[in-house]
Amino acid sequence: MTARKIVYMVLDGISDRPCPQFGGLTPLQAARTPVLDRFAAEGICGIMDTIAPGVRPGSDTAHLSLLGYPPERYYTGRGPLEAEGSGIHMAPGMIGFRCNFATIDRAGRIIDRRAGRIHHTELLSSAIREGVDLTAHDVAFRFESGAGHRAALAFAGEGLGDRVSSNDPKAEGREPPAIVPLTDDPADKRTADVCNDFIRQSRQILLDHPLNLERLEQGLPPANILLLRGAGKMGHFEPFSERYGLSGSVIAAATLISGIGMVVGLEHIPVPGTTGSVDTDLDAKVAAVVRELERKEFVLVNIKGADEAGHDGKAEEKRDFIEAIDAAIEPLGAIEGCLLAICSDHTTPCSIGDHSADPVPVVIRGEGVRADRVQAFDEIACAEGGLNRIRGGDLMPILLDLINKTHKYGA
Ligand code: ZN
Numbered sequence: 001m002t003a004r005k006i007v008y009m010v011l012d013g014i015s016d017r018p019c020p021q022f023g024g025l026t027p028l029q030a031a032r033t034p035v036l037d038r039f040a041a042e043g044i045c046g047i048m049d050t051i052a053p054g055v056r057p058g059s060d061t062a063h064l065s066l067l068g069y070p071p072e073r074y075y076t077g078r079g080p081l082e083a084e085g086s087g088i089h090m091a092p093g094m095i096g097f098r099c100n101f102a103t104i105d106r107a108g109r110i111i112d113r114r115a116g117r118i119h120h121t122e123l124l125s126s127a128i129r130e131g132v133d134l135t136a137h138d139v140a141f142r143f144e145s146g147a148g149h150r151a152a153l154a155f156a157g158e159g160l161g162d163r164v165s166s167n168d169p170k171a172e173g174r175e176p177p178a179i180v181p182l183t184d185d186p187a188d189k190r191t192a193d194v195c196n197d198f199i200r201q202s203r204q205i206l207l208d209h210p211l212n213l214e215r216l217e218q219g220l221p222p223a224n225i226l227l228l229r230g231a232g233k234m235g236h237f238e239p240f241s242e243r244y245g246l247s248g249s250v251i252a253a254a255t256l257i258s259g260i261g262m263v264v265g266l267e268h269i270p271v272p273g274t275t276g277s278v279d280t281d282l283d284a285k286v287a288a289v290v291r292e293l294e295r296k297e298f299v300l301v302n303i304k305g306a307d308e309a310g311h312d313g314k315a316e317e318k319r320d321f322i323e324a325i326d327a328a329i330e331p332l333g334a335i336e337g338c339l340l341a342i343c344s345d346h347t348t349p350c351s352i353g354d355h356s357a358d359p360v361p362v363v364i365r366g367e368g369v370r371a372d373r374v375q376a377f378d379e380i381a382c383a384e385g386g387l388n389r390i391r392g393g394d395l396m397p398i399l400l401d402l403i404n405k406t407h408k409y410g411a
């Protein structure tokens with residue numbers, strides 16, 4: 001028997017380094033994970049440099065690599081990917097940005113970079129869409145609210161560059177600087193000018209918006225300025241279905257990850273109750289994967305919470321969330337004719353609070369897979385597995401071969 005379908009599960013930042021709290025074990029080693037360990041025992045394991053040894057990946061570059069789109073060729077900054085994930089369809093050449101709603105005082109200084117962690121900014125966004133006019137620049141724009149204080153912006157027009165600075169002063173008590181071109185290229189100057197005009201016009205709209213007047217009355221910081229960053233120019237991505245001959249979906253709460261899936265042509269399946277945090281509804285996510293496999297051949301699913309715990313340096317919280325993941329994913333083992341690939345996109349050591357270049361564990365389990373002797377899914381045990389040490393870009397070819405979708409090289 002040969003499997004025909006693939007579940008590609010990325011446990012974001014689940015990989016770690018030895019933690020003193022666990023007597024030198026990693027959170028993944030310290031966690032009780034009977035399901036992951038069973039998958040490891042039934043499958044072939046390894047460790048993986050998602051980009052290359054010694055390269056410290058972002059989630060975005062790592063996911064591109066895992067999907068077989070080398071980031072050195074395809075990565076164009078976070079902005080276009082976030083924009084796509086926020087519901088702005090990015091055509092090649094468009095310039096995308098990530099935005100924050102923030103609070104500025106009368107003197108023009110930033111007093112809250114997240115506008116009191118405001119939620120539900122849709123009314124503000126629609127006022128910006130209606131009120132801002134960039135036709136003098138011959139530029140069209142799209143603007144969409146994201147989760148919480150976040151939003152995404154995109155420009156479409158001739159001769160726009162993406163090498164521009166940010167107006168985020170990164171610290172409170174400072175005035176947001178003007179956006180400036182980072183090169184002498186007139187295209188970058190043009191984009192910087194459009195950005196500054198957009199910020200000026202949107203600020204005027206936000207200043208008088210009833211929602212902000214209401215927030216002031218309630219003693220809440222108004223969302224009266226936009227901070228733009230992560231500028232990038234949308235590139236051309238060969239559609240996943242053409243590249244691999246597989247229909248596919250992406251299930252991810254983080255807009256950056258769903259955006260990556262969407263730019264390569266995976267269908268984004270939103271799942272109510274998923275948050276991209278440790279309070280996410282894991283059962284709902286797993287149920288959505290099972291449902292999706294009835295109509296698609298490939299499902300990319302990202303579970304984010306362990307990365308967050310790693311960034312916060314909370315080893316116990318990370319271990320507990322890993323145990324919650326383990327309990328939730330059992331139904332994936334029962335799907336017939338399906339390969340299950342489980343890995344991480346990078347290591348997020350609690351001791352660092354950021355990503356490191358340490359390789360991540362990986363397991364492939366399903367029909368036709370030559371099981372090795374590894375009995376546990378963790379950073380150390382998987383290093384003795386049959387996949388040995390691979391790179392992120394190797395995983396899709398290996399999976400395609402296991403479902404008999406590769407072409408023979410030679411006669
Ligand atoms: Zn990540």
Ligand code: ZN
Pocket residue numbers: 013059307308311348355
């Ligand atoms: Zn991270």
